[in-house]
Amino acid sequence: MGLLRRLSWLLSIGFLPTALLHAAEIQRLQTQQQDGLTRTIVHLDGAPEYKVFTLANPDRVVIDIRNGRLAGGFNSSPAGLVENVRHGRQGSDLRIVLDLAATAQARSFVLSPSQRDGHRLVVELEQQGTASEPGPVLTVANAAPSGERDIIIAIDAGHGGKDPGAIGPTGAREKDITLQVARELKAVIDAERGLSAILIRDSDVYLPHAERYQKARREEADLFVSIHADAFTRPDARGSSVFVMSTRGASSEAARWLAERENAAELVGGVSLSDKDNMLATVLLDLSQGATLEASNAVAENVIRAMASVGNVHKNEVQRANFMVLRSPDVPSLLIETGFISNPVEERNLKDAQFRRRLALAIRDGIKDYFSVAPPHGTWYAANVKPVERHHTVSRGETLAVIARRHGVSVQSIRSANGLASDRILVGAVLRIPVSS
Template identity: 60%
Template sequence: MRPLVIAIDAGHGGQDPGARGANGSREKNITLQIARELARQVNATPGLKAYLTRDTDVFIPLTRRYQLAREHKADLFVSIHADSFTSPEASGSSVFVLSQRGASSQAARWLAKQENEADLVGGVRLQDKDDTLASVLLDLSQSATQKASESMADQVLGGLKRLGKTHKNHIERANFVVLRSPDVPSMLVETAFISNPAEERKLNDPGHQSQLARAILDGVTSYFTRQPPPGTLYAARADAAGGAYGGGSP
């Protein structure tokens, strides 16, 4: 049985420090600490395997981040960030998925020949297909990926709600570059507001970092328990339980 690969992306890094907290915390350091803790918990979970896009203080271009997830055959891509706002009162965590507008603009790029040359999308090579067929295949792949992204993000937001305050009561949509993979379900988690002094203190607390990682992981495992991809431990468990959840990953 193959492990489910969770690609964990620590936002910012290197010459890109991200947001700065009132007490001088740098987003790039906090995101790396949380990403490492999440990877530790993922690797301690039977049936799951973590892949970190960065494990040191280095800069990685945004498009390269989701490309790395695809190259490592990730089943999920989670980008970790810390929010910031002009008012120190803004608070709470958020979970984002790609907007429909972002998905359609990326589809146009994927259909440009030079971007297709060496790429499989959803396990299908687009280069040797005519434009109409390639467009249909890409649309099918994106629709399934978007649906899975939203379902997983909803589960992760539920985990974060159990931990504490969320900024909004629902998942949000934005055209983040790192979320543009056409065949890897992707989400971006704003763990808290680094610009809020009380939340900045929490973000630097290893105990809270561990709780954040657990909340994200709980959402991920909850989704895969309900939608177990074939050939994985989660699918074997569902079969052993008599198919209680119904299998098949989008």
């Protein structure tokens, strides 16, 4: 699955920084068989720091809980693939071993307290048809498997088929321009080590809006980029823009997901809403959307800054709108208006192959800038790319705390990097963002 999103989910549904964790008391362990999965639930009195891995010959799952201890009267109930439960000490850690009836793939996550239950460490087991090898270790510090996979960018060429989009003064059709830009963007992304692109459409076909972002989710994309060309009644309107989902749009999409969760596919990261009560499902979805919107905004800022080097920017700030294609709750998404096709000059630019390549290179550079700072765990970028200093243009309503949180650094580090004596900042100011706090 997309490791950036998997990490986001693991963090959003219960992981806490190591400094905030305590010696966890394990109160009970229960195992259920449901929908072809064996689900072991470890009930604890607080958020655990843990790791889970599989072993073969014989098949078993090992759960190590840092400074864990068993509560008095602890009990367990094997079921499904779990034939037996054993426990012991591994140094200061509590080790729980699940003896399995067959080879299985394991995945784990933590659920925060609900009205009925406290913290729960959930290990889901899916039976496999081949002999198992030692599985990936999931920890608070590294919640994704190791490896050096490519970061996956899903590129959506707007409109298509029966929907031509906007028409330029000389007859250029938006659906053709967007496909040409999308193909060029894929080419320059694929040429970069550690990045790979997929096209949502690669021909003149019409795809419903929801199908576009759903395809990106199925392909486990780390980022969804929708390409468009703007139009206006006045021919002098010009410049590119970058949009992310509005809060209103996110809220309406959340309502739809919650209403349809009985039939909906699980969220990326392996967390299904269908078996959660209303309150827990709402919290999980809200946390996932919040992290996704933050990431969307951060990458959009990098892209619009890079695009300013190619041509006019219609709006210097990231825009927010209720576009259907941006509604994925678990894949960071942005929509790029590459220019006004209704403007004769910009229509001519968009029809020019050399301009489209410069545009694609700028978009790619913005994406690279973002992932150089926030690479998904387990990717080539995470293992090999050294973060570089970033810059942030202050928008109306932003505070230093908001900017620091968005970039994953401390307020004090931004103050120090910019020589600020206080938290007061001016709209339009360009701040240096240090590599780390």
